[in-house]
Amino acid sequence: MSKKTRKAFAAAPMALALALALAAASCDGRPALRIYVWTYYLPESIVRQFEREFGVRVTMDYYASNEEMLARLIAGGIRGGRSSFDIAFPSGDFAAIMIREGMLEPIDHSLLSNMGNVDPLVLRKTEHDPRMEFSVPYFYGAAGIIVNTAMVPDFERCWSIFAREDLRGRMTMLDDKREVMGGALSFLGYSVNSRDPAEIAAASDLIVNQWRPNLVRFDSEAFGIGFSSGDFWVVHGFPEIVFEEIAGNAELTRHAYFFIPPGAPAYIDSMAILRGARNVELAHKFIDFIHRPEIYAEFADAFNFPASANVPARALTRAEPMFTVEELYHTELVLDAGPAFQLFSDAWFNSIRIE
Numbered sequence: 001m002s003k004k005t006r007k008a009f010a011a012a013p014m015a016l017a018l019a020l021a022l023a024a025a026s027c028d029g030r031p032a033l034r035i036y037v038w039t040y041y042l043p044e045s046i047v048r049q050f051e052r053e054f055g056v057r058v059t060m061d062y063y064a065s066n067e068e069m070l071a072r073l074i075a076g077g078i079r080g081g082r083s084s085f086d087i088a089f090p091s092g093d094f095a096a097i098m099i100r101e102g103m104l105e106p107i108d109h110s111l112l113s114n115m116g117n118v119d120p121l122v123l124r125k126t127e128h129d130p131r132m133e134f135s136v137p138y139f140y141g142a143a144g145i146i147v148n149t150a151m152v153p154d155f156e157r158c159w160s161i162f163a164r165e166d167l168r169g170r171m172t173m174l175d176d177k178r179e180v181m182g183g184a185l186s187f188l189g190y191s192v193n194s195r196d197p198a199e200i201a202a203a204s205d206l207i208v209n210q211w212r213p214n215l216v217r218f219d220s221e222a223f224g225i226g227f228s229s230g231d232f233w234v235v236h237g238f239p240e241i242v243f244e245e246i247a248g249n250a251e252l253t254r255h256a257y258f259f260i261p262p263g264a265p266a267y268i269d270s271m272a273i274l275r276g277a278r279n280v281e282l283a284h285k286f287i288d289f290i291h292r293p294e295i296y297a298e299f300a301d302a303f304n305f306p307a308s309a310n311v312p313a314r315a316l317t318r319a320e321p322m323f324t325v326e327e328l329y330h331t332e333l334v335l336d337a338g339p340a341f342q343l344f345s346d347a348w349f350n351s352i353r354i355e
Contacts, residue, residue: 031056033282036073036085038269039064039221040244041139043302050289056282061085064220065176066094073274078103083276086283091267093178095135096128096336098272104134105273111284112136114291117310125333126268135270136287140308142266142331143179144323146242148233150255157259159187161234162211172226173211173236175218177348178334180207182265183236192265192332195340204347218353228252239322240303258322266331268309 031054035042039062047058063069069088076084079101090098098104109115115132122140129135147155151170155161162171173180182192184203194200216232224245226232230252235242239258246252271290273283289295297316300307306321307313308328337344 031279031282033058033087033279033286034085035060035286036069036088036274037062038089038238038240040240040303041089041269043299045302046290046295046299049295050286053289054282054285058286066091070094070097073103078275081276083274085274086277086279087286088272088274089138089269090135090272091269091334092126092128093267093334093336095270095272099128099134103275105275105277105280105283107132107134107136107273107287108280108284111281112288112291114288117291117293117296117312119309119311122268122309126270128336129270135272136291137309138269138271138290139305140266140268140325140328141239141305142260142264142323142328143174143176143236143238144242144258144260144264145234145236146227146256146258148227148230148252148255149257151230151233155234157261159183159261162214162236165214167234168214169216170231170233171214171235172216172219172223172232174223174238175220177344177352178337179236179265180218180352181344181347182332182334183261184211186261186263186265186332192263193335193337195337195343197343200340200343200347204351207352212352227256239305243303243322260323260327260331262330264331265334266328267334 033056035058037060042060047060050056051058063072069090073083073088076082115136118137122137123130123132126137145161152167161167162173181200181203184206185192185194185199188199188202188206190199190203223232223235223237224241227235227242228245228249242258246256271287273280277283290299291310293310293312293316296307296310296313300313300317300321301319304319304322306323306325307317308325
């Protein structure tokens with residue numbers, strides 16, 4: 001090795017450290033936190049408060065499904081310890097996959113002071129990580145069904161609404177196999193986490209033969225806009241998107257009715273620090289910030305949510321929630337499907353999603 005080569009080799013660690021430090025800071029020199037989150041799921045007012053208090057810059061990018069989130073992270077090299085983001089918000093079944101695959105950084109509880117605010121019931125339901133070793137619950141919720149009651153004044157509070165031929169061309173369901181197939185399984189009296197091939201096949205047949213013919217499409221992105229414009233009268237969707245699109249529309253809000261069918265698939269979305277995160281300590285500060293009762297109450301009020309994951313925040317919320325924590329007790333949490341994941345995927349892509 002030449003003297004010049006030895007000098008360059010010796011300088012390499014310093015150069016790498018400098019590069020990482022620059023990557024962890026924004027263009028104005030402030031520390032940067034990079035968040036990858038569901039669309040309409042993190043109020044900008046809360047992000048701005050965090051920036052001001054800690055003197056940092058937060059950048060955000062968005063996804064519409066767990067599959068989209070995981071695919072992008074894998075393509076970005078998370079399995080090799082590289083990530084374009086510091087924090088993501090996976091649902092429980094995908095958080096379980098990410099923990100198993102070594103995609104998440106451990107949570108350092110010594111850096112957190114607000115974890116005692118997390119609802120113990122939610123933690124008990126978080127079977128994949130009940131001690132918050134790799135993730136911290138953000139929201140316990142469920143996709144529901146919103147109906148324009150001006151156009152559909154009479155309906156049954158049930159999944160059977162999607163079998164109504166008189167509403168053909170006016171309805172959408174989520175482009176999400178576990179949500180849609182979970183609804184069908186529940187309607188048939190099965191667990192949303194069934195691993196029985198016959199039950200999964202029966203759910204697929206129900207969707208293909210009775211529900212899909214009446215749908216405009218499976219849609220996880222534009223259903224809120226379609227509902228608010230009056231094009232769709234019945235949509236299956238995530239509550240934050242529904243609320244964001246109809247908020248301020250007094251006429252539509254007066255007629256809209258949101259409900260969660262009994263036995264519906266439920267989710268616990270968590271905040272998780274990604275393997276390869278550049279600002280692990282700042283990520284911990286953000287997670288702790290979210291679980292301050294007053295901040296969590298602001299998050300819940302922003303979407304007319306119940307403060308489902310933070311007990312003290314429930315006394316501080318002001319908005320009337322679209323659904324209650326008690327309604328969630330009648331749902332079933334979607335779990336990691338394990339070996340049955342392929343059964344769901346085969347049914348979804350080989351039968352249900354074929355146009």
